[in-house]
Amino acid sequence: MSPHPSSAICPSDSAVIEQTQAYVQAYMSHYDCSHDWTHIQRVRSLTEMLLTSERQLHPGIRYNTLLVTLGALLHDVGDKKYLEPGQDASTAVSAFLLSINAPPRLASAVQQLVLHVSFSFEKANSDAVHAMLRKVPELGIVQDADRLDAIGAVGIARCFAFTGAKGKGGLKGAIEHFEEKLVGLEGMMKTESGRRLARERTDRLRVFMGWWEEEEVVDDGKAEV
Numbered sequence: 001m002s003p004h005p006s007s008a009i010c011p012s013d014s015a016v017i018e019q020t021q022a023y024v025q026a027y028m029s030h031y032d033c034s035h036d037w038t039h040i041q042r043v044r045s046l047t048e049m050l051l052t053s054e055r056q057l058h059p060g061i062r063y064n065t066l067l068v069t070l071g072a073l074l075h076d077v078g079d080k081k082y083l084e085p086g087q088d089a090s091t092a093v094s095a096f097l098l099s100i101n102a103p104p105r106l107a108s109a110v111q112q113l114v115l116h117v118s119f120s121f122e123k124a125n126s127d128a129v130h131a132m133l134r135k136v137p138e139l140g141i142v143q144d145a146d147r148l149d150a151i152g153a154v155g156i157a158r159c160f161a162f163t164g165a166k167g168k169g170g171l172k173g174a175i176e177h178f179e180e181k182l183v184g185l186e187g188m189m190k191t192e193s194g195r196r197l198a199r200e201r202t203d204r205l206r207v208f209m210g211w212w213e214e215e216e217v218v219d220d221g222k223a224e225v
Helices: 011-028 037-057 065-074 092-099 104-115 119-124 126-135 138-148 152-166 170-180 182-188 192-215
Strands: none
Touching: 011 037, 011 065, 011 092, 037 065, 037 138, 037 192, 065 092, 065 104, 065 138, 092 104, 104 138, 119 126, 119 182, 126 138, 138 182, 138 192, 152 170, 152 192, 170 182, 170 192, 182 192
């Protein structure tokens, strides 16, 4: 599936990345701050860190740097949580890449990668995701980077921002999201580096949840002392 197993970014690749960055920055400007351009920047930075580490741990795997980079930049384009009327999540990424004259094989590979990134897609299609991972190891790096940004201190802030923006149950709704999804992400990491970082960030979530329990208002309306 990878368009070419390269660890280097060539001049033509750099042009594609620059145009993609500009497109995604404008695209994400319509999202709330839980899924904005800074989220994309953090995910890209995390993919670079994970990619370096995984290459050292698994020198026999030939990761495609361009596929990882574009996957990180474009992984939220067509996100169903923000999908606009008339948008087709299954083609949004490839259509953009083709519009900037990226090779069709690259456009298809990136589109397929981003369609398999999300938590909800994996929960509903676990076999399909694991089959894709066997063919496209770059998927695991982008997945792990995206999920790492959902936990830890930044993840806590993003969760409250999202539930506030979407009106999903107020503060308590955010805490319920911790319990329903975020603390389970550690067990869904695909890379060794991702698992290590997820343990650290999940510990921060659990500490925060403990503080919340201490400070939360009890049923009679009085704060615990």
